[in-house]
Amino acid sequence: MSTITKVETFDFRFPTSQTLSGSDAMNPDPDYSAAYVEIHTDADDGIKGTGLVFTIGRGNDVVCRAIESMSQTLMGRNAEELLDNMRLAWDLLVRDSQLRWLGPEKGVEHMAIGAVLSALWDIKAKRAGKPLWRLLAEMEPEELVSTLDFRYLTDALTPQEAIDILKDGQKGKQERIKHLLEVGYPGYSTAAGWLGYADEKMVEIAKEETEQKGFKQIKLKVGHNVDDDIRRLGLARETIGPNVRLAVDANQVWDVPEAIEWINKFQDFNLAWVEEPTSPDDIIGHATIARAINPIPVATGEQMQNRIMFKQYLQANAFGIMQIDATRVAGPQEIVLEYLMAKKFNKIVCPHAGGVGLCEAVCHFAMFDYCAVSGTMDGRMIEYVDNQHEYFVHPTQIKDGNYVTPTAPGNGTEMTVETAQKYLYRG
Numbered sequence: 001m002s003t004i005t006k007v008e009t010f011d012f013r014f015p016t017s018q019t020l021s022g023s024d025a026m027n028p029d030p031d032y033s034a035a036y037v038e039i040h041t042d043a044d045d046g047i048k049g050t051g052l053v054f055t056i057g058r059g060n061d062v063v064c065r066a067i068e069s070m071s072q073t074l075m076g077r078n079a080e081e082l083l084d085n086m087r088l089a090w091d092l093l094v095r096d097s098q099l100r101w102l103g104p105e106k107g108v109e110h111m112a113i114g115a116v117l118s119a120l121w122d123i124k125a126k127r128a129g130k131p132l133w134r135l136l137a138e139m140e141p142e143e144l145v146s147t148l149d150f151r152y153l154t155d156a157l158t159p160q161e162a163i164d165i166l167k168d169g170q171k172g173k174q175e176r177i178k179h180l181l182e183v184g185y186p187g188y189s190t191a192a193g194w195l196g197y198a199d200e201k202m203v204e205i206a207k208e209e210t211e212q213k214g215f216k217q218i219k220l221k222v223g224h225n226v227d228d229d230i231r232r233l234g235l236a237r238e239t240i241g242p243n244v245r246l247a248v249d250a251n252q253v254w255d256v257p258e259a260i261e262w263i264n265k266f267q268d269f270n271l272a273w274v275e276e277p278t279s280p281d282d283i284i285g286h287a288t289i290a291r292a293i294n295p296i297p298v299a300t301g302e303q304m305q306n307r308i309m310f311k312q313y314l315q316a317n318a319f320g321i322m323q324i325d326a327t328r329v330a331g332p333q334e335i336v337l338e339y340l341m342a343k344k345f346n347k348i349v350c351p352h353a354g355g356v357g358l359c360e361a362v363c364h365f366a367m368f369d370y371c372a373v374s375g376t377m378d379g380r381m382i383e384y385v386d387n388q389h390e391y392f393v394h395p396t397q398i399k400d401g402n403y404v405t406p407t408a409p410g411n412g413t414e415m416t417v418e419t420a421q422k423y424l425y426r427g
């Protein structure tokens, strides 16, 4: 038996606003940040569990305080009791009625719970000697489903349907694991697209990302000025040619009628998708936009507050591409539910990444999905941007435009606190 002895948080903030890396129509000057947590036990294996929440600067301290507030629930607890029954860990945090009042099941508290539950799953994966994607893919369907909370979901997905999906996912799983380890998982690049970049810089990076790094899709930020957007899209399409996919991202800047009018001016560029045209809370608005801009698909999800929103988007067929995020919801169990619902509704998932640690974290879920849920990579890819990877113990590697499959035990979020030390925010 081991006991949880320490829950430690770190407020890391990287001054990315100085280079305009990360700039878009809604967020002109982000400082990429991570509210990072380490959970320690007194086991003599020396394993610590890590998790994080990505933010873009101010407010990172609020997430850290929220994580700290949960340490009272965890400190002194029998670690195995939680690790062997992750549903209990979920209930302790997500169903804590006093904390739940602050959401319910959304916002800062929910994101903080996500970091803590991720850190527990990290310990579980490290103790099993497996990367998280493999731990999840190799759990028995009934065992994995027993960790999941179906409250509010059973009109869309029942536990039995989830078990059936996972059982079906067992067929051919070993071949897919082998393929994943050999080839990796497709990525796409957002590096060229920041709104603060001059045309020349955008073109230069677009060339490098596609010709040298091998990405088969790039994405540009749009939504500040329509004439600038059309000019940049023309330059980008000319640079990458007709065979590389081109997507755009408005980061929620438009109202619904404005989105429709604006996006319809992009019809000549053969876009892979338009991302976050409006508020992520506006399901009907997205459905309206999706119908009016056909055949350009609508993508959203990186700021979708919980599984209940995803359920409604899927039921309303309000988007074409579902974009999950690794640190927006309450950790691996909620993300697994999102993937199971996507499978049920036959929706393509292209995860959001790029912020601090998001590439490292989210690839585990896409890879789990490929092995054990959807069984396909068709039309699927994980966002990639080359920033802050050097602060991770096992940084994301890209080869020929693909994410190299992580093999180190754990969930990928462990940071090298010593090297990131100078970015610790001290107020």
Ligand SMILES: [Mg+2]
Pocket: 249, 251, 275, 276, 302, 352
């Ligand atoms: Mg985006």
